[in-house]
Amino acid sequence: MKAAVLHEEKRELEILDVATPEPGPGEVRVQVCSCGVCGSDVHLVLHRTMRATHYPRIPGHESAGIVDAVGPDVSNFKAGDRVIIAAGTSCGKCKHCLSGRFNLCPQVGVLGFDCDGSYAEQVIAPARLLVPLPESIPFEHGAILADCVSTPYHALKFAGNMQTGERVAIFGCGGLGIHAILLARALGAAHVTAFDVDEGALQNARDFGADAVVDARSVRSVGKELKKLGDVDLICDFSGYYKNITDSLRALTPGGRAVMVGISSGKMDIAIPALMIFKQLRISGSYGCDSRALPELVELIADGKLDLSRSITSTHSLEEVNECLHNLDERNGNPVRYVIDPTA
Ligand SMILES: [Zn+2]
Ligand SMILES: [Zn+2]
Numbered sequence: 001m002k003a004a005v006l007h008e009e010k011r012e013l014e015i016l017d018v019a020t021p022e023p024g025p026g027e028v029r030v031q032v033c034s035c036g037v038c039g040s041d042v043h044l045v046l047h048r049t050m051r052a053t054h055y056p057r058i059p060g061h062e063s064a065g066i067v068d069a070v071g072p073d074v075s076n077f078k079a080g081d082r083v084i085i086a087a088g089t090s091c092g093k094c095k096h097c098l099s100g101r102f103n104l105c106p107q108v109g110v111l112g113f114d115c116d117g118s119y120a121e122q123v124i125a126p127a128r129l130l131v132p133l134p135e136s137i138p139f140e141h142g143a144i145l146a147d148c149v150s151t152p153y154h155a156l157k158f159a160g161n162m163q164t165g166e167r168v169a170i171f172g173c174g175g176l177g178i179h180a181i182l183l184a185r186a187l188g189a190a191h192v193t194a195f196d197v198d199e200g201a202l203q204n205a206r207d208f209g210a211d212a213v214v215d216a217r218s219v220r221s222v223g224k225e226l227k228k229l230g231d232v233d234l235i236c237d238f239s240g241y242y243k244n245i246t247d248s249l250r251a252l253t254p255g256g257r258a259v260m261v262g263i264s265s266g267k268m269d270i271a272i273p274a275l276m277i278f279k280q281l282r283i284s285g286s287y288g289c290d291s292r293a294l295p296e297l298v299e300l301i302a303d304g305k306l307d308l309s310r311s312i313t314s315t316h317s318l319e320e321v322n323e324c325l326h327n328l329d330e331r332n333g334n335p336v337r338y339v340i341d342p343t344a
Helices: 039-047 139-159 175-186 199-207 222-229 242-251 273-278 293-302 318-329
Strands: 002-006 013-017 027-036 063-070 082-085 122-126 130-132 167-171 191-196 212-215 232-237 252-260 282-285 312-316 337-340
Touching (some): 027 139, 039 318, 082 139, 130 293, 139 252, 139 337, 167 175, 175 191, 175 199, 191 199, 212 222, 232 242, 242 273, 312 318
Parallel strands (some): 167 191, 167 232, 191 212, 252 282, 312 337
Antiparallel strands (some): 002 013, 027 063, 027 122, 027 337, 063 082
16 A cells, blocks of 8 residues: 655655555554644654654554455444544553543554554554544545544533533634634634634634634733633633643633643743632643544534534645645645545
């Protein structure tokens, strides 16, 4: 099969012919029809700020396709089934995995980092990570559900316990943050404020339904600006700039929540712990999604409550993957999501 392969010493993917993998017990082979190009792929390939567990490695973790072979013991999927492949990998045996909360697994990993991923004509995945994709949802929408949409969904709904009618603030409007705006709207937010430092990202935030957008470079304090616009119930950070969270605790209503998704090496200094106690605020982390997110998202789309028609910037062949990584890194053309179609 054709695959985009990352060698340890290279800062680009090589399109190579590699052996087509065979599914083992409990595994399924999927013909990849669409795979999203994620910021973490830019970190893995171009910046080397993230690493794979083994090289050479085929990256790609946001994918959907058609089952083309099943291994022994797989009875719930058959060749020809349309599926989404969840991006997170896990042991499948611990108490968290058995309860469906596989993003809490001590062995949690990511497809394309901890095993070969979907920048290839075919990929192997455990059957337990597959979610059926209805005919009515195109493969590219199914693909981006696997991370770009499910990660902010888990952050808002499960880590952030978002309720209908709440006021929400989103920090960072890249691929994940922009979908957090769309999802906050779909979940019935009364008001959404979005912050970023890039004019194109702020324009995308408007297009995806933010009521107010703020260029964080133009204000002295993100927290004071937020308070001016009106207190919020839930803050979701995709930027990894933790000062914005601590600055904004004063703008949280009693019982308010702040959810951290963006990862950085920055420190978090909470200057007003008493305020957290009196207002009973909660700061929590959110990583990936558990077994609830993908089926619920498929249902939201089927019910017409979530529309991903503006999410795909353009579709590219496997040979164009390096160009997509560079364009995403440099924000050329103000992308939301590029997707790769290995069948093209
Ligand atoms: Zn990703
Ligand atoms: Zn586990």
